[in-house]
Amino acid sequence: MGEKYQTLSELNLEGRFLGFVGDEVKFKYLRLAIPAGNLQVKVPKDLRSALRSSLIPGEQIRVDGISQLNQRTGKIKFKAFRVKSTGVCPIENLPSQTKAKIMVCQKSGCMKRGGKGLVSELEKTLCDRGLIDKVTIEHTGCQKRCSSAPNCVVRIGKKQYKKLHPEAIASLLENHLT
Numbered sequence: 744m745g746e747k748y749q750t751l752s753e754l755n756l757e758g759r760f761l762g763f764v765g766d767e768v769k770f771k772y773l774r775l776a777i778p779a780g781n782l783q784v785k786v787p788k789d790l791r792s793a794l795r796s797s798l799i800p801g802e803q804i805r806v807d808g809i810s811q812l813n814q815r816t817g818k819i820k821f822k823a824f825r826v827k828s829t830g831v832c833p834i835e836n837l838p839s840q841t842k843a844k845i846m847v848c849q850k851s852g853c854m855k856r857g858g859k860g861l862v863s864e865l866e867k868t869l870c871d872r873g874l875i876d877k878v879t880i881e882h883t884g885c886q887k888r889c890s891s892a893p894n895c896v897v898r899i900g901k902k903q904y905k906k907l908h909p910e911a912i913a914s915l916l917e918n919h920l921t
Contacts, residue, residue, distance in 0.1 A: 754821065756782070756806045757829060760798050770795070773826070775806060784808060784821040794826055803829045842879050843916055848894040849882040856892040864909045865895075872913050877920050 758777035763770035770791065772783040784806055786794060798804065808823040847853075847862050862880065869875045886894045888905075897904040897912055899919045907915065 750809055750811050752810055754806070754808050754810050756784075756808075757803065758782075758806075760800060760802045760804045762800050763795070773798070773806075773823075775804070782821055784823045786823050786826065790823070790826060798826075798828070805829050842877055843920060844879045844881055844898045845912065846881045846883045846886070846896045846898065848884070848886045848892070850885045850889075852885075852889045853892040853894050858893040861893045861895060861909065865912065868909045868913045869916070872917060874913060874916050874920065878916060 756775060756777055758775040761774035761776050761781065764772035764774055764783055770786070772785050773794070775782045775784055805827045806821075806823045807825040807827075808821060811820045811822065812818075813820065845865060847865070848858060862882075865880060866875065869878055886896065888894050891906060894905075895907070895912075897907060897915065899916070904912075904915060
């Protein structure tokens with residue numbers, strides 16, 4: 744990180760744990776809902792495995808850490824050194840069902856064959872139909888199906904769907920999520 748980051752202050756945040764950012768195995772950040780909005784807080788490697796098994800989305804947590812300013816871009820970054828559960832929030836605040844996940848390959852072969860357009864078209868279609876908050880779009884590595892690029896997999900619960908057009912994906916999600 745070097746000299747481009749300047750430590751601003753220590754932070755003690757309390758809020759609702761929304762989930763991890765990244766795939767389920769290798770996440771770096773956790774999402775925290777506080778009254779001012781949602782934050783991403785970087786979690787040190789030594790805490791990640793313990794948090795993965797102990798935190799439940801919707802749970803109230805306390806995060807102790809530091810905030811750092813990137814002097815070049817002016818962005819503030821949050822780093823945790825301790826995360827502690829303060830109790831579970833009421834059941835009505837928990838999500839009613841699990842989100843659907845769309846995994847889109849971001850390797851060069853898929854990107855050259857329309858991967859960028861696929862992601863933007865997916866986002867536009869889901870937004871038009873009001874499904875963007877019920878779906879997570881995740882960028883993945885190679886899905887080992889390069890001959891049918893661009894590749895994406897739609898996962899709803901335990902079911903997976905492959906080789907779908909964005910309109911078909913939106914229709915499928917509407918049927919399952921509404």
